[in-house]
Amino acid sequence: MNPAQERADALRAKGSAVILAIETSCDETAAAVVKDGREILSSVVFSQIDLHKKYGGVVPEIASRSHVEKIGPVVAEALAKAGKTFSTIDAVAVTNGPGLIGALLVGVSYAKGIAMAKELPLISVHHIEGHIHANYLTHSELAPPFLCLVASGGHSHIVAVEGYGNYRLLGRTRDDAAGEAFDKAARALGLPYPGGPNLEILAQSGNERAFEFPSGFNAGNHYDFSFSGLKTAVLNTLHNAQQKGLPVQKADLAASFQRAVVDILSEKAVRAAKNEGYPILALAGGVASNATLREGLRTLAQKEKLRFFCPTMELCTDNAAMIGAAGFYSLMNGCVASLDLNAYANLPMGTNAAPHQKGD
Numbered sequence: 001m002n003p004a005q006e007r008a009d010a011l012r013a014k015g016s017a018v019i020l021a022i023e024t025s026c027d028e029t030a031a032a033v034v035k036d037g038r039e040i041l042s043s044v045v046f047s048q049i050d051l052h053k054k055y056g057g058v059v060p061e062i063a064s065r066s067h068v069e070k071i072g073p074v075v076a077e078a079l080a081k082a083g084k085t086f087s088t089i090d091a092v093a094v095t096n097g098p099g100l101i102g103a104l105l106v107g108v109s110y111a112k113g114i115a116m117a118k119e120l121p122l123i124s125v126h127h128i129e130g131h132i133h134a135n136y137l138t139h140s141e142l143a144p145p146f147l148c149l150v151a152s153g154g155h156s157h158i159v160a161v162e163g164y165g166n167y168r169l170l171g172r173t174r175d176d177a178a179g180e181a182f183d184k185a186a187r188a189l190g191l192p193y194p195g196g197p198n199l200e201i202l203a204q205s206g207n208e209r210a211f212e213f214p215s216g217f218n219a220g221n222h223y224d225f226s227f228s229g230l231k232t233a234v235l236n237t238l239h240n241a242q243q244k245g246l247p248v249q250k251a252d253l254a255a256s257f258q259r260a261v262v263d264i265l266s267e268k269a270v271r272a273a274k275n276e277g278y279p280i281l282a283l284a285g286g287v288a289s290n291a292t293l294r295e296g297l298r299t300l301a302q303k304e305k306l307r308f309f310c311p312t313m314e315l316c317t318d319n320a321a322m323i324g325a326a327g328f329y330s331l332m333n334g335c336v337a338s339l340d341l342n343a344y345a346n347l348p349m350g351t352n353a354a355p356h357q358k359g360d
């Protein structure tokens with residue numbers, strides 16, 4: 001047996017591990033040191049917002065290059081803050097998908113380098129599974145089973161978390177993800193990147209009942225979402241007003257759009273939890289840092305007698321601590337990746353559960 005596998009088995013037997021985690025799936029270079037999947041010893045996030053701002057969105061090639069520049073210093077800072085070195089960590093976890101392929105490859109290559117040099121267990125983590133695990137870092141009492149609404153820039157999922165590493169996907173978006181819809185609506189409203197947070201700020205001064213948007217596909221008796229119609233409705237409202245030379249209260253439009261997204265997400269997530277018999281509902285993903293969604297879902301969940309959990313704001317958006325948490329439970333489940341681990345732009349949830357994941 002190879003030394004990394006032996007170490008993984010020993011950690012599993014002990015039920016404890018200090019994990020260095022790396023996340024580079026999009027526009028944040030992040031590293032963290034996490035103990036036993038629940039305790040953050042350090043978490044460092046370098047945001048590339050300033051690099052992409054002038055282009056109005058993430059430029060993949062610029063993202064990859066910036067990850068290459070920052071990964072070393074960010075990992076070094078995370079280790080130093082945790083009082084650890086490459087020789088005193090137990091394992092390395094890394095996001096290997098889904099995300100921007102060039103960006104993912106930077107983190108995966110770096111993690112593989114550490115794992116090979118130090119003969120440490122390498123753990124591959126699915127980005128969305130990472131988001132779900134952010135809840136464990138905030139709420140020590142939370143344990144499966146529960147239902148989780150994951151709303152990020154690339155995904156809108158309703159996931160039944162049946163156990164650690166054991167998921168059932170109940171619903172997903174048929175087109176745009178919730179965060180993507182926020183970003184596209186923000187762009188139409190003339191707001192700078194990053195769209196979601198800026199739209200939330202504009203919406204604060206608007207009337208959320210000024211515009212009524214039909215729920216369309218979302219009204220159906222299923223758990224899937226569709227947000228592209230809502231985005232088109234925002235664009236049509238703006239274009240119609242422009243053609244007629246009428247002013248549009250952009251803050252009202254932003255607030256009404258945000259209310260519509262929050263209502264769709266909340267209603268479906270709560271209905272899914274009730275129908276499927278989960279008394280606990282959790283929220284995760286970058287859009288979970290939106291106060292209207294956090295509070296709207298909390299209120300609805302509590303009205304329906306569901307316990308509600310949500311990570312702290314900084315753990316909602318991309319970070320490596322959540323990858324360290326997910327990596328711990330993966331390690332405890334006996335999932336250790338081999339050094340031919342690859343990165344995948346598209347990666348279905350649960351794929352990393354295979355003990356020795358192979359490349360293409």
Ligand code: KG4
Pocket residue numbers: 026127151152153154155178179180182183194195196197200285286287288289290291316317318
């Ligand atoms: O999870 P995340 O950081 O990255 C992905 O995995 O995609 O999510 C980023 C998404 C972006 O679409 C961003 O606009 C959205 O989350 N977002 C927000 C807010 N903060 C981030 N959307 C609405 N309101 C916010 N406050």
Ligand code: ZN
Pocket residue numbers: 127131152153285286317318
């Ligand atoms: Zn994310």
